[in-house]
Amino acid sequence: VVEHAMSAHFELVRGAAVVTTDPSALDLDVVHGWLSERSYWQRGVSREAVERAARHSLPFHLLVAGAQVGYARVVTDRTRFAYIADVFVLEAHRSSGLGAFLMQGVLAHPDVAGCRQVTLATEDAHGFYARFGFAAPTRPDRWMELRRP
Numbered sequence: 001v002v003e004h005a006m007s008a009h010f011e012l013v014r015g016a017a018v019v020t021t022d023p024s025a026l027d028l029d030v031v032h033g034w035l036s037e038r039s040y041w042q043r044g045v046s047r048e049a050v051e052r053a054a055r056h057s058l059p060f061h062l063l064v065a066g067a068q069v070g071y072a073r074v075v076t077d078r079t080r081f082a083y084i085a086d087v088f089v090l091e092a093h094r095s096s097g098l099g100a101f102l103m104q105g106v107l108a109h110p111d112v113a114g115c116r117q118v119t120l121a122t123e124d125a126h127g128f129y130a131r132f133g134f135a136a137p138t139r140p141d142r143w144m145e146l147r148r149p
């Protein structure tokens with residue numbers, strides 16, 4: 001594992017796999033394609049919306065041999081709050097530790113590691129996130145949301 005702390009972008013390397021925040025690594029065809037066609041939470045999302053959300057978030061690109069195979073983005077003030085969204089690994093690349101490697105990169109980023117409130121929402125991947133310390137909110141009565149379907 002190599003961390004390039006001096007480079008402008010965060011990067012974590014493991015063999016042929018890389019997690020990077022370099023915006024030039026974004027393959028919008030892959031990320032928009034998967035989110036719009038395969039995800040349960042952003043089905044039908046426009047290319048413009050995916051690009052805009054990436055631009056205003058801290059996006060993490062998972063590459064294998066230079067090709068994007070996974071993605072996650074963090075909505076954050078880089079101080080206290082971080083919300084992790086749009087996490088995926090392409091089907092063909094699953095079950096070999098790449099999702100965990102992606103999450104390891106996200107949580108190791110200095111601007112995320114310093115946040116004391118890191119949240120996410122998931123329909124069925126609780127077991128996956130539990131490995132990184134995520135659990136149901138301890139005080140759900142304090143949380144509110146405004147839903148706009």
Ligand SMILES: CC(C)(COP(=O)(O)OP(=O)(O)OC[C@H]1O[C@@H](n2cnc3c(N)ncnc32)[C@H](O)[C@@H]1OP(=O)(O)O)[C@@H](O)C(=O)NCCC(=O)NCCS
Binds near residue numbers: 098
């Ligand atoms: C969740 C996801 C990113 C994991 O990627 P991955 O590369 O397969 O992850 P890893 O290889 O590091 O770990 C796989 C393990 O995570 C756990 N896991 C993966 N998905 C899970 C889920 N939905 N529920 C519970 N555990 C899950 C399993 O233990 C799995 O082991 P297995 O492959 O032997 O079954 C990937 O399955 C994915 O993209 N899923 C669809 C999108 C999604 O649900 N994203 C999260 C939305 S909040």
